[in-house]
Amino acid sequence: MIRFYNARIMTMEQDCSVRQGELWTDGDKICYIGETPAELPAFEREINAEGNLLMPSFKNAHTHSAMTFLRSFAEDVPLQTWLFEKVFPYEDRLTPEDVYAFDRLAILEYLAAGTTAFFDMYFYPDSTVQAAIETGMRAILCGSINGSAKDVDRLNDQFQKFRHIHPRIGYRLGFHAEYTSDESLHRGVAELAQAEHEPVYTHISETKKEQEECIARHGASPAHYFESIGMWEYGGGGFHGVWFDEADRAVFRRNGLWMVSCPASNAKLASGIAPLKEAAAEGVNLALGTDGAASNNALDPFREMYLGAVLQKLRNMDAAAIPAASMLRAATVGGARAMGLHDCDALAEGKQADLIMIDLHAPNLQPIHHIPESLVLNGDRCNVSLTMCAGKVLYENGQYFIGASPAEILADTEKRIARLTG
């Protein structure tokens, strides 16, 4: 058992209110949250939080982790040049061992920023599963097939292989996007989802072009088109949603779908600013993702929360556009639920111990007026002092406890970078 005491605790079970007290973990679970009792059991470790904050860890609800290898490889170029000249040809060279190596690089970044779970869409899922299991992270893989009906078998094979492979690993049905697959694939995925009673996820309405071309092809936006073929009978979600109109958001709301916003990627690629103010007001489920490092360039939940809040102010020319705290919720509770992790969304007895400690004494978080707003508008990843996943401390004050040193991981990626892009 591990004991945190003298803590401020934001459980996020309901709102973002903060209480004083202690939190204990037993194995991979939280076993106590409350006042200091008269008698204490024996602990393997006792951590004096010194008034600092315990809160749910961040859940990155959309990423392509291994794309760390193309971080800052091509900047300030138009989207099509970037994709066809600077991404696809290099991705073709990747081996499964490369993906494992670049996933580990991403995991170093996730943990230092307080992220304990990521919803990953990429090649070579075995590599990602290995990297997550070895380091102690939680990973949910998302199907990423494209093409036609024949590719659905591959999705089903992966789904059956990975869905129950490990307590910290999961698999959700998904495909790349409407524009990279044909109707036979879409109908095939919808049938599989209905047969398995499973949610489905995909990139959706990321660019204006995508939205318009889908309407030209199917007479409906992606959200409506997928609804019409029964894709979302068991829920799911869409990544980006930049070009959602009111009717698209209504599809998401009535199907309980998750709108996973990636504001930094949408800014870097000049895709636009998603209508989060409207979505939040209408009751659409919101989560946040970083997208891949090549299009961000960071894997940092603080960046996404901050942009999620302030870009709405610019989009609406209204300083009161969206409550900052709503982004804190999207980055934690929302992210967990979006990827189906209902046992580590908030801090509560019996839930998984996926949590972080925030150093509230850091100058950039002082003075303390409003903690949730402060975390979104002035907090940053430097404020994360401890990251725990499934009851294990994986990161603490700059040190990693993940079975490999950062130096080893960087030496490995450096060698591969030279081969891939040299």
Next chain:
Amino acid sequence: MIRFYNARIMTMEQDCSVRQGELWTDGDKICYIGETPAELPAFEREINAEGNLLMPSFKNAHTHSAMTFLRSFAEDVPLQTWLFEKVFPYEDRLTPEDVYAFDRLAILEYLAAGTTAFFDMYFYPDSTVQAAIETGMRAILCGSINGSAKDVDRLNDQFQKFRHIHPRIGYRLGFHAEYTSDESLHRGVAELAQAEHEPVYTHISETKKEQEECIARHGASPAHYFESIGMWEYGGGGFHGVWFDEADRAVFRRNGLWMVSCPASNAKLASGIAPLKEAAAEGVNLALGTDGAASNNALDPFREMYLGAVLQKLRNMDAAAIPAASMLRAATVGGARAMGLHDCDALAEGKQADLIMIDLHAPNLQPIHHIPESLVLNGDRCNVSLTMCAGKVLYENGQYFIGASPAEILADTEKRIARLTG
């Protein structure tokens, strides 16, 4: 003498190219940049940079440092409510000792983020001078008078008092804004600037309302109006410039004025996105500032560089809108020159040793493809491992060397916060 060796060095004398080598300091100056020579002199300290980057420190070209006391005090409210209900009444309660205390809090944040100089506009300049001198920072005060002609004497008094008070302190003529003063003040400041051969600085075209009301009052935008009364005969600059049109930018270009952009503040207060793409293309001098912590909420040059780059992509819906490296230049060389610090703008022999070390081994900066772009698009203040001002290391790996401990400074501000906002 201090020696940095095994370094990557970005001098920024010309462009953002990076060389290998070493850099030595002697007293407050840089005395050598180059290869490792056959014979070495004696050093008081030798620092193995281990391949990490030395570059010019950041210069914050617009701030109200002591506003740290209102950080996160009122969020998500409209601008007028914020200013009249949540800022002005509390500022009225400030004492000189409070300003000193909250300046020191800001300085903790500046140094950890690699900022060594700040261009400060606030009450009680004696307090700010004291805080900067004691901690080893560099501060340039900016006149902030409002009202009418009678207030110009006060500006002149401060100018004469502070202009040569200390090698790390300076004073520039300035006034708050067109809309908080009358024409007699503007003409008085212009006369003083001409008599003293000095540049003048002011808030300018921050909001649409300000721009339109000036046109209604004076038949010209602030940039044109001030030019017409001879305000900028000896240069100067304007803070914000969000609503600058092409003609305003032409005024700035032909007078060699500095457009100091504060993208985070302009986003939080929903003022808009400044036309930096156009300004850069037209050759307008660019610098970056954080504005005060109440309207940002961070005092972080990485945030400003990042927003300076990506908001242009959104404003122009063009992923290639502005080169990321131009923001690195604005935050360092540009900032220094904007506030008249021509001796610490870049790294060169004989210049002031105002520099930082960046940990390029940090996972978020890996792999290394393009260093300048990487610093802007994925770098953050956690990557600053050392900050040196005038040849003295003031911050290194989380430790401060400023004559006071963070704990002392925070205890002092906490007590004051309770009194001011309790």
